[in-house]
Amino acid sequence: MQEQDTHVLSVQGIKRLPYYLKYLKELQTKGMEYVPAGAIAESLNIYEVQVRKDLAAVSSQPGKPRVGFSVDSLIADIEHFLGYDCAHTAALVGVGHLGKALMSYSGFADYGLDIAAAFDCDPALVGQCIHGCEVFPMERLSEICRQRKLLIGIITTPAPQAQGVCDALVRAGVRAIWNFAHVHLHVPKDVLVQNEDMAVSFALLSSKLAQTLRQE
Amino acid sequence: MQEQDTHVLSVQGIKRLPYYLKYLKELQTKGMEYVPAGAIAESLNIYEVQVRKDLAAVSSQPGKPRVGFSVDSLIADIEHFLGYDCAHTAALVGVGHLGKALMSYSGFADYGLDIAAAFDCDPALVGQCIHGCEVFPMERLSEICRQRKLLIGIITTPAPQAQGVCDALVRAGVRAIWNFAHVHLHVPKDVLVQNEDMAVSFALLSSKLAQTLRQE
Numbered sequence: 001m002q003e004q005d006t007h008v009l010s011v012q013g014i015k016r017l018p019y020y021l022k023y024l025k026e027l028q029t030k031g032m033e034y035v036p037a038g039a040i041a042e043s044l045n046i047y048e049v050q051v052r053k054d055l056a057a058v059s060s061q062p063g064k065p066r067v068g069f070s071v072d073s074l075i076a077d078i079e080h081f082l083g084y085d086c087a088h089t090a091a092l093v094g095v096g097h098l099g100k101a102l103m104s105y106s107g108f109a110d111y112g113l114d115i116a117a118a119f120d121c122d123p124a125l126v127g128q129c130i131h132g133c134e135v136f137p138m139e140r141l142s143e144i145c146r147q148r149k150l151l152i153g154i155i156t157t158p159a160p161q162a163q164g165v166c167d168a169l170v171r172a173g174v175r176a177i178w179n180f181a182h183v184h185l186h187v188p189k190d191v192l193v194q195n196e197d198m199a200v201s202f203a204l205l206s207s208k209l210a211q212t213l214r215q216e
Numbered sequence: 217m218q219e220q221d222t223h224v225l226s227v228q229g230i231k232r233l234p235y236y237l238k239y240l241k242e243l244q245t246k247g248m249e250y251v252p253a254g255a256i257a258e259s260l261n262i263y264e265v266q267v268r269k270d271l272a273a274v275s276s277q278p279g280k281p282r283v284g285f286s287v288d289s290l291i292a293d294i295e296h297f298l299g300y301d302c303a304h305t306a307a308l309v310g311v312g313h314l315g316k317a318l319m320s321y322s323g324f325a326d327y328g329l330d331i332a333a334a335f336d337c338d339p340a341l342v343g344q345c346i347h348g349c350e351v352f353p354m355e356r357l358s359e360i361c362r363q364r365k366l367l368i369g370i371i372t373t374p375a376p377q378a379q380g381v382c383d384a385l386v387r388a389g390v391r392a393i394w395n396f397a398h399v400h401l402h403v404p405k406d407v408l409v410q411n412e413d414m415a416v417s418f419a420l421l422s423s424k425l426a427q428t429l430r431q432e
Contacts, residue, residue, distance in 0.1 A: 014423060015416050082419060083426030090418075098317035107398040107415035113422060151425060176425040178418065182323040192428065194421045199323035200231050202306075202394065203298055205410045206329060207230060209367060209392040210299030212408065 009057040009081075016054055017078050018110040019044050024075050036068030057081075084112045091150040091174065093165045094157035095120040095128075095135050098180055102154065104131045115154065117144050138168070145172035152176045159183040225273040225297075232270055233294050234326040235260050240291050252284030273297075300328045307366040307390065309381045310373035311336040311344075311351050314396055318370065319346045331370065333360050354384070361388035368392045375399040 009017075023043055027035055037055065041048035055069065059077035063069045079085065092099055092115050103115055118135045120126065128135045136144055144150070153169035155162050155177060162181035169177060176192040179185055185193055225233075239259055243251055253271065257264035271285065275293035279285045295301065308315055308331050319331055334351045336342065344351045352360055360366070369385035371378050371393060378397035385393060392408040395401055401409055 009423075011416060011420060014419050015413070017419070081423055081426065083422040086426055086429050088422055096317065097313045097320060101313035101317055102414065104313060105398075105414055107413065108418055111415050111419040111422070113415065113418050151429075152422065175428070176421050178421050182321075190428075192421065192424055194417065194424075196417060197231070197323065198318065198321055199327050199329065200227060201410065201412060202324055202329050203230050203233070203327040204227065205392050205394050205408065206299040206304055206327070206368065207225075207297055208408055208410075210297065210302055212391070212406075213302050213367075 009054065013054050013057060014082075016044075016046065016050075017058070017082060020051075020054070021075065021078050024071050024078070027071050028075060032071055034064065034067040034069065035071055035074075036066075037063065039068070079112065082111055086151070088112050089114045089116040089148065089150055090152035090154050090178070091116065091141070091145050091169065091172075092118040092133075092154040092156060093120070093138075093141070093169065094155060094161070095122070095125045095130070096156060096158075099154075099156040100130055102156065103133050116148055116150055119144075141168055142172040145169070145174060150174065152178065154178045154180070155185075156180045225270065229270050229273060230298075232260075232262065233274070233298060236267075236270070237291065237294050238326075240287050240294070243287050244291060248287055250280065250283040250285065251287055251290075252282075253279065255284070295328065298327055302367070304328050305330045305332040305364065305366055306368035306370050306394070307332065307357070307361050307385065307388075308334040308349075308370040308372060309336070309354075309357070309385065310371060310377070311338070311341045311346070312372060312374075315370075315372040316346055318372065319349050332364055332366055335360075357384055358388040361385070361390060366390065368394065370394045370396070371401075372396045 020040065023040060037051045038048050041051045058081040059074055061069060061073050092102060095118050099118065103118060108114065115133050118133050119138050119141050120135055121138045125135045126137045151174055153174040155165055157165050159181045162183045163185060166177055166185045166187060170187060170191055177185060177187060178194050178196065180196045187193055236256065239256060253267045254264050257267045274297040275290055277285060277289050308318060311334050315334065319334060324330065331349050334349050335354050335357050336351055337354045341351045342353045367390055369390040371381050373381050375397045378395065378399045379401060382393055382401045382403060386403060386407055393401060393403060394410050394412060396412045403409055
């Protein structure tokens, strides 16, 4: 909410980006060089004003009158915005049920996101390959994160281990933490943290339902 | 965003409710009948104006000058808001990695939330007890949801099964769906759907990190 940047896009907007990308890549394959906002809007069943807003948030090209936007540039801009060029691969620590669920999740590919390596302290898990991703021992965290330039760390450990894992990830050069552990993490100023609190999501739905039932 | 109700509380606000509840219950145990907003604010390290806002969103009691809010009434109001009295138990369908992760998640208890029964079509899973929750065969979905008055359904099946499961939950009397499957669900007007799209969360973090790196 405190973001003060030209690149402000709502969660819904980010959700639309993969659809734009898919459509633009189809046009690129067909050899089309330019596309008007109206054509994107019509094909994807989104209001044109919304398309223009979304594209303005991710791209600085103004679009040419009559011909529209350069397809190649838009593709590059969207991929750039989503971090395809620098911030799309992650290390996951904690290969329990949730860790495995994320490693097996096929939806990430739509956003060019990839869990490149997983880590766990359980020797029984080390060496396993889950959905194409290998599980390494914790001792190799720093080496592999640095070697593969992994800048995102996903923490799916139990809460008591989360801060220690977070510290290790930060030491390994990770710049953004996606935290599923039910605990507040302390990080240096230049490290982003995004908390995924399942209980809050559940509570949101439950309180909405309670309101609905009361109104009936 | 379209909510037009006096009970509007931000996600952050809902996140604070369990802390209020915990503190108020401590006061109740000590036999205190009233508490001023300032005392709550100080104990929980939250701005008093924020405390007043949060409480106004969940409770209609104005608070008495000098003495503050009735502890018993506040507890009842917060529990009511969170749906403890009508909407706090759920049925989960799809006992894969994610399903098991949710069933094992201890954070729900802070909000009085509870996964009361789980369902799967895999006979190997049926009869298992995960974190105190039994896995039933799909054939018993309707019977158990109705018997236990489960109004929330959690869908953690693969995407192709999600709509069928959703339809079965709605037929079983469920009024709110928490959907983790990467698919758009069709439901009757009086059923709430909350989509939990992991890929969008990941993309949000990745795009924020990309922005940060570009600004450096």
